[in-house]
Amino acid sequence: MYRAEITYIGHSCFVLAYEGQRIVLDPYEDGSVPGLKNVRLEAEFVYCSHFHHDHGFTAGVTIKPAAPAFELEELETDHDDAGGAKRGKNTVRIFRFGSLRVAHLGDLGRLPTDGEYEKLSGVDCLLIPVGGFFTIDAAAAKEIVDRVKPRVTVPMHYRSQYGGFDVIAPLEDFIGLFDRVERGGSSFDLTGDTPRQVLVLAPQNG
Secondary structure (H helix, E strand, O other), rough: OEEEEEEEEOOOOOEEOOOOOEEOOOOOOOOOOOOOOOOOOEOOOOOOOOOOOOOOHHHHHEOOOOOOOOEEEEEEOOOOOOOOOOOOOEEEEEEEEEEEEEEOOOOOOOOOOHHHHHHHHOOEEEEEEEOOOOOOOOHHHHHHHHHOOOOOOEEOOOOEEEEEEEEEEOOHHHHOOOOOOEEEOOOEEOOOOOEEEEEEOOOOOO
């Protein structure tokens, strides 16, 4: 059975582990996200959805190069609702770990196109921004979840007891739209048997 470990570092930063390889997503610059500890990680790969200070701090990751044991699809999207005119472009990444697919939406600033929805449809895990202001808000995130129908939805890029920007909305705005929400630690194992759920992870750097 295929298995991927997903660890929430904080903000939009995650570590995906598969077949002994680690992938760091959207590491944030030292002191850039209120309340969170600095990112200092080792990995085989690092990917950034864009290079704003709270998403593109590759210097915080020590790389051990390796041939990837996974497949990757990238979708160029927008960081805003004006075709990127306000905040530039954003890269959505869909990782395939055997039969498992994990999508990280980065700082998506608009609803996906029909073609993007088709690529995202039915992913096993969706890492989705929910805080608004810089990204889609809770209502838009809920609309995306309803259409993509991921097995596991993990919110990111929100304000909580652990920290986050004052201008983005609290986590409760998003999870309040669902009848049931699970809460876990900082990590969970994604397999073909993982049940459908909205899962809130505690930031490891919180």
